[in-house]
Amino acid sequence: MHSFGFRANAVLTFGITILALICAMASISDNFNSPRPSSEIQILNINWFQKQPHGNDEIEDFQVWDVVPICLFSPIDATAAMVSLTMNITADLQSLFTWNTKQVFVFVAAEYETPKNALNQVSLWDAIIPAKEHAKFWVQTANKYRFVDQGSNLRGKDFNLTLHWHVMPKTGKMFANKLVIPGYRLPEEYR
């Protein structure tokens, strides 16, 4: 009853139980935080709006891609067009941070509907916010990821820009939510 083995076993079990309890409490404490994030996204300019050589509609910034031929970089299916846009993104996500937050992953996605697809969500830009000090930011950027449609449906298309955030804790449950900003529109013709 008092051997080294028993004592070591008791200490380890107790230690692990307490650790698990603390992790659970840390995660539950996140529920008491009521965040009030805010954001604004402005599209400064549609740089490019072209039909791809293969056909898909795509919006993208050619300054990034023009070193690599598009067909080799990533095979897109046979009908696509391309768009490139520059955005101004302002956001204040400081209220999302609690003591149990490791980082917040934030990204902007374009949402729109086409005759073939009930919902299309295409992520345009993302960033990782490691700490509360960086959570209030202003960034002006071209879209990081290719804004491609499955087809050529983007002319004159209305779309929403949604700012999504994903709170990744130090331990426990992850939370995600979004802010939908409607009312953007693509030009009627390719240019």
Place this chain on the structure above:
Amino acid sequence: MGWMGDTVDSIKSIQIRQLLAQGVSLGMIVTSALIIWKALMCFTGSESPVVVVLSGSMEPGFKRGDILFLHMSNDPIRTGEIVVFNVDGREIPIVHRVIKVHERQETGDVEVLTKGDNNYGDDRLLYAQGQLWLQRHHIMGRAVGFLPYVGWVTIIMTEKPIIKYILIGALGLLVITSKD
């Protein structure tokens, strides 16, 4: 040395009934662990309710050795969710974030593109030859929670199987030599 002598003595003095009783209680422990695992599978709706992160492609969010709790519901898959998926031909599931979703009008079928947070490009290079999108049946679950560092035990046991054998041997010895 007294401990070794005691061990040898206790091995010599094993009775059949006691051995059987210990065998049954060991069996009970193993089966209750299995019951808990299967119940978790049912509860979370996912084939493997807990996975260990093996690569650094989701850093700094998920590091190698963290464990993720998965949940699969019939809710549609949307961008930003961290999903665990299997690619045909690869046995190890991959944990990445969804960056593009295209959902069909009539059927509700989705086509999904994923990317690791720490990777430069999307996952098309990881998909099977000629595959451009993931479908729902590839996805095993969504990550809903996580615990840091706990997965290192699994990684060590997988990469250095000798440690696994040593552990099982030691446990077996403990079971045989314990008086109750």
